[in-house]
Structures are given as structure tokens and as C-alpha cells.
Amino acid sequence: MPELPEVETIKIGLQKKIKDKQIKDIIVNICKIIKKPSLEEFITKIKDKKIKGIDRRGKYIIIYLDSEDKLVVHLGMTGLLIYPYDNKITEKEINPKHNHLIFTFTDNTQLVFNDVRRFGKIFLVSNIDDVESIAKLGVEPLESYFTEEIFIQVLNKKKNCKIKSFLMKQEFITGLGNIYANEVLYRSNIHPLRIISSLNKKEVRNLHQQIKLVLVEAVKLRGSTVADEAYRDTDGEKGKFAEKLQVYAQKGEPCLKCGRSIEVVRIEGRSSFICPKCQKL
Template sequence: MPELPEVETIKSQLNRRLKGGKIKKIEIFLPKIIRLEAKFFINKTVGAKIKKVWRRAKMIIIDLDNGYSLLIHLKLTGRLILCHRLREDYQKHTHLVFHFFDKSVLIFQDIRQFGYFDLYRTENLKGFFQEKKLGPEPLKKSFTLKKFTELLSKKPDKKIKPLLMEQNFIAGIGNIYAQEICWSAKISPLRLAKTLNKKEIQEIYRHLLMILKKAVKQGGTTAADEGYIDARGNKGKYGSQLKVYQREGEKCFRCKGIIERIVLTGRGTAYCPRCQK
């Protein structure tokens, strides 16, 4: 599901509610979502206290007080849901449940089972992220227009929309927001990076920040046919602001042209050929 704004929303909720909490018990219903031996995983997590929850790219990291960190990726349909107390019927697709000593419960559900849990030494995480060559966090102050321009100049032959989605170009943007950013900046998703002039780069940069910030503020996006919910079970309110995502065949809100759908690097891409140049 989740791109940066959705993961950021979940992370904040988890941090608020779980910080200081001590893990009492873990139930594992689908072992394959844990990327290491279940025994070891349980051994290193049960009894540990949660220091803080943070985010890098689309990953949620839970630092424990024993030198280990949980790394969680929700992929397309993963959900982390907080409950005040144990519920007997976990519903379908519940693969993992954390129980805390204060009786609160954290449930992991995932329809498509692509999401995963991993465990790292906290001190090794930085190195791990460096190895992955993750791009910058777009909402950090250090992600300047100058930096964005430099990054673009290193990928001259890439199409802008798929490029925005590359986690080692910029971290956190996925298929919804990449389309929305292109529409807002009036840039065709097909444009090669090297063809963008200064003004156009500035527009992409500006809208990229605006859209991500606004989406974070609104708790992310739940589009019409999606199942995204945050850790409190709420839908994201940015869904109502979407301009092109899944609007194929409908009229462009800006120029009344017809929104088209193409496929770029295997991903559906909606855009307005009339006003996105």
C-alpha cells in the first residue's frame, strides 16, 4: 500500500503508542513473512522494550532496548494495526501479533503476503541502508533544489515518472504520488530527465514537496478501490485530492482533456497528454 505519507503516518502512530512498551508475547501465523528463523526472532524480541519507531524510505524501524531493531516493510497490502486489548477474532490475513505487557496489541495483516519483518543490530542499520544505496529523504531539509537537480543530471536517459519511483534516486515515492507529482508539475511522465529545463525541474521539485507534505498532513491516501488504513484503522484523507491516479478515460480537472493510461516499467501510469508536456 504505502508510500512515504502512509508509512510516515503509521510510524508516528506507532511511535506515540508503543514507545516504552515491553513485548510480552508474539504470535506467528505465517512464518515466511519473518526473514529469519522464528526462534531467533522471538528470542530477540520478547521481553524487549521499544525505544522508538522511525522510518527510512518505505520501511518502518522499531528500535529495541537490547541493541536490535525490527525492520518492517508493508509492500503493497501490509497493515499494522494497534488495538487496546486482545481481540479473539483476528480476521483474515492476520499473520503476526505482538502482545504488550500493558495489554495493547499490534496486529500485522497482509492480503498479498509480500510484506516482511526483519531484525538487525541497531548499529548495523546505517550500513545496511548505505549498501542498499537508498536515495535521500525528500522531506529532509538537505533535499534541496540543487541536490534534486544534481541527482537528475546523473540519470539523463531515464523517464521522469519511473525515476521518481526509484528508491535509490529518492526514497519514499511510489506509483500514486509519482503520477500526481507529474500531473501537478504539468510534466509528461515520459519525459527523459535530460530534456527537463531549469524551470521544469523547479516545478517538479516544488510539487513533489507540496504533495508529499500535504499527504502526510492528511494521513496518506486511500483511493477508491484501495484498502489502506493506518494503525488506528482510519483511511487516508488525501484520496479525495488525487488528480490523475486511476482516472483513465475521465476529464482532466485542469484542461478537460481525456486522461490516458500507459504502462511504464511495468506500472500503470495515468496522465493528461493535453496539458502534461
């Protein structure tokens, strides 16, 4: 599932590629992807509009049009935005049968929304807070305002929560999912089931630093495509941070710090990867 680094990578790709392009036509193959407004209204309001800019909020991509409307895209589990779309793309294991939405611009290039699992969602709204849950999103960990002090304030809102579930809840810090929550906890030597109030000052400081470091490095390497996962950037290329993962999907591999085997435990239905020696409960 795309997390902050993957969505940020797609945002940067779109900023370089589709800004100032004018939408000539849209083909919608699967209507349920469009959550708001009706399909007819969606098409009428998008046709002939120009792309003014692209932004990100949490795991949502926001595309500003030269009207009052914004196109908001959530990639769900396997959503991809590919540009430009041409025949070479199928060589990159992207199956055209999952092209659910195709935007054609006036220069005849195309942006395709491809989604194997179909959990992706697209909205057209004049106010982004009209999109379910955007209004409830927490702080952006890559913004400069996300200081250690702000991190402590946010942690204090949920002192009795287990740290990994807290990191993955979008209403506190937005953008972290299972991959990056596992990575930051391992790199901070904190067990995912630790209660927030049990963390000492040094652990909180480490965790804050690791959240920033891991996300910045992951964005630099254009996100993570782990094993056979679907994620691709706008060029259809895999994310290279998968090669830098130290704990996620590393079951049985030696811990880089102590040599013990990485273990996997199920926490709230998700796999948590830990070093049992470096991350003690």
C-alpha cells in the same frame, strides 16, 4: 502499495501509541514474513524488550528496542500495522485471518501485522544497513537537506532516464511509488516518458516543489486509500488524500487545468495517468 505518506502516517501513529511499551509475547502465524534471523532467535531477542522509538527510512519502518536490535518492517503491497487491536477492527474491513504476527505488550494491548497479499517483510537486525536495499536507498524528499540543488545533483546521476521510472527508483529519491509519481508529474505538467536531460530549469524547479508539496499534503491527510486498496493507518482508518488525487485513478475525468479527459497509458507495466494536453512528450 504503501508509499512514503502512508508509511510516515503509520510511523507517526506508532510513535504516539507503542513507544515505551514492553513486549510480553509474540505469536507468528506465517513464518515466511520473518526474513532475518531464524524464527526462534527472532522471538528470543524480542521478548521482554521495550520499544524505544520509531523511525522511517524510505518505505521501511524502523522500531528501536532497548537492546542493540531494531525491528525493520516493510509493508509490501498490503501490510498493515494496527494498534490497539480489538474486535471493533473487523468492522473496518480488516480480516483477522490475515493477522500474521501479533505482539502482546505487558499492558495486554496488541499490535497486529495484517497482510492479505503476504509480500510484507520483517527483519530484526543490529545494523539497519544489513537489511537488503536499505543501504542503497537514496535521498529522503521530506528532509530539509532535499533542496533544489540536491535534486539537480540526483537528476544528473541518470540524465538519460525517463523521469517517471527515475522517480520510482528507490536508490535516487526514496519513498515515491506509482500514486505519487503520477501526481507530481501531472502537477508539474511533465509527461512521464520525458527524458531527464530534456527538462528545462523551470520544469525541474516545479517538479522539486511539487514533490515536497504533494508528500507534505498527503502525510497531513494520512495517506491515500484508493478505491478498494488495503492501506489503513494504525487505527484501521482509510487515508484521506485519495479524495485530493488530481490524476491518479482519474481516467475519463476532466483535467482540472484544461478540461481534457485524463488518459491512462501503460509504462513499464504500471498505469500512468496523464492529461494529454498539459503533459506533452
